[in-house]
């Protein structure tokens with residue numbers, strides 16, 4: 001029996017869930033971003049205190065010193081929910097794979113000057129350990145953070161950072177003609193080379209930071225905000241004189257990702273800083289603390305890659321970052 | 333030129349190689365939860381990656397699945413797919429799911445993020461992170477699927493608010509709070525092994541095949557789409573338990589205790605599924621007893637035979653759960669029939685053909701113990717005196733279900749157990765729940781028991797109306813008997829309209 005359903009009068013009795021209508025101040029349709037995110041995390045009547053942190057609730061806003069009236073104010077301008085996140089990344093990663101195939105087909109890695117090739121192995125390949133540290137930090141922010149508005153994009157970022165570590169890993173294998181030798185050598189540099197130790201120490205310091213919003217500043221704003229422009233802009237630009245077009249192609253994913261990631265980072269910080277003078281002061285103090293540590297940590301690497309031009313490149317990255325932070329309402 | 337690597341080596345380089353032994357900060361500060369549960373790991377490198385999924389492959393597979401799923405959800409909404417369900421009563425299963433299960437998917441997401449940060453081995457850490465992403469997927473796709481039903485039907489509109497407050501929802505909530513507040517290894521055994529591996533088929537198969545039998549194409553599509561995630565989760569769960577048992581003999585007694593505890597915890601939560609299968613589905617898939625036989629007795633039996641080589645025994649009280657399968661759904665449905673005035677879904681008495689089905693599926697118990705009860709309530713209903721129980725029930729301190737279960741082997745006597753801790757008395761529905769309390773009294777004495785909280789005035793006020801208001805319940809629509817519900821009236825109107833149109 002087929003029935004023309006159009007002849008039935010089927011009117012929705014409500015447009016969205018009650019908790020969302022209350023936020024809207026009216027019952028109107030909500031987006032999938034809103035329905036999948038708003039108020040999804042439990043807030044009340046937790047049954048047991050965590051064994052691993054008995055002085056806090058399971059979800060507890062006091063895991064950071066930042067205070068928000070409404071944690072769901074920290075929106076993601078990309079409006080990612082799981083589906084749109086994965087679809088966006090699958091597209092970016094397919095484009096990156098296309099570049100990998102193109103570079104391999106044309107033998108473009110063979111165009112690298114021998115000297116610069118060694119530099120690339122020195123600066124680029126150990127960066128996968130920095131990305132791995134960033135993955136742990138993003139996971140930590142998801143774990144300890146408060147409110148799905150910020151914790152959901154945090155686990156997406158964890159996936160991104162792992163994906164980036166693996167893009168670098170793939171570059172390392174291609175540079176070694178398909179084997180793991182270059183990556184193993186890179187790990188040795190990460191562990192022992194002088195020009196990496198400042199950064200490794202910096203990353204290890206972030207791994208023990210318990211205030212998740214401070215970690216957000218340290219990782220997403222400062223470390224990513226200095227290392228990405230330094231490596232994927234300044235180092236990359238120098239490489240162009242040494243036949244490094246292939247490296248630009250293979251790291252395009254990171255450049256594209258960084259500008260997208262920064263949109264989210266900036267939106268979250270801007271709202272938190274605008275919330276109160278106390279927040280702004282805390283965020284500013286964390287910013288300057290991690291900026292100074294990071295600035296010093298990257299100088300030996302920049303000098304190793306760019307020689308005398310290293311300090312100028314770091315200064316430029318710092319100036320860009322300071323300007324960015326100022327726009328977010330932080331004092332620098 | 334170096335030789336190209338095999339898949340396993342390649343995966344190893346892209347993941348295992350990432351980790352390093354920290355030296356500027358001590359490892360036990362980087363992984364502060366690695367040892368406090370007493371689990372001993374000699375060599376994380378012995379971890380076998382159960383699936384070798386790099387992020388590029390993850391994004392590709394998952395995005396393809398999401399495209400397909402959301403295409404179905406869009407067309408379901410456009411075509412008023414809610415009209416194709418078997419009967420409006422079916423939606424009560426959906427209400428139970430969005431208020432009771434979807435918030436657990438979210439909890440799993442955050443819990444695996446915790447494990448995905450805290451487990452010191454890089455292999456399990458990555459697997460846990462991917463599961464964290466998957467579980468967020470499950471929470472969000474379920475919300476997006478049920479969003480359409482919420483536009484037309486009651487009892488779904490306040491799912492997070494209710495999950496944090498409503499009396500019976502504290503059963504699933506406290507279950508997951510328990511796992512989440514445990515250390516990362518217990519969490520992996522509780523959720524990764526006991527829940528995802530041993531018991532998952534008793535949760536998802538009933539809900540998803542229930543959806544299929546009852547014309548809910550949206551939920552079916554979600555269920556199918558989640559299947560490949562679930563198989564990864566199951567592989568992770570079994571790998572974790574084997575790894576812990578292989579790493580050190582001292583782990584066995586700890587793991588055994590967790591298996592015993594989480595079997596019983598999970599089994600008690602699944603009582604909600606039992607009543608859903610036997611009473612709420614207009615078109616029945618199979619009985620709870622049959623599901624228990626297939627998915628626990630047979631599949632679980634084979635599993636524990638396999639794990640016996642590590643010295644692990646089947647969970648304590650599993651024989652009792654098997655014996656209880658004759659009673660569980662009937663006792664639970666009775667509880668909810670009694671207290672529908674305080675629930676965000678409807679109940680009703682089984683019709684004659686449903687009673688016949690129950691007699692056939694439960695030949696040892698239904699006619700003897702439960703049919704007379706339902707017939708008495710049916711008579712009361714006919715007399716215009718539908719039975720509602722106005723006395724608040726006592727809840728089990730551990731599982732938080734009203735104390736309405738009977739003694740093992742004696743289905744006419746209610747089972748009560750009690751323990752004393754720091755001068756206070758605590759009450760339990762079963763030996764299993766009492767054991768769990770006695771092993772961790774400090775933890776379980778903290779339970780936020782809804783009935784206690786009502787008595788203490790923490791739930792909006794002293795009378796039922798105040799409490800329901802505090803639940804954000806739409807009184808008269810979300811609660812009470814199915815037969816007097818607005819959505820039944822709406823459904824009947826739609827059906828009448830369809831018949832009229834068909835006749836023309």
Ligand SMILES: [Fe+2]
Pocket residue numbers: 437440466467470
């Ligand atoms: Fe799930």
Ligand SMILES: [Fe+2]
Pocket residue numbers: 600728729730731732733760761762765
């Ligand atoms: Fe219990």
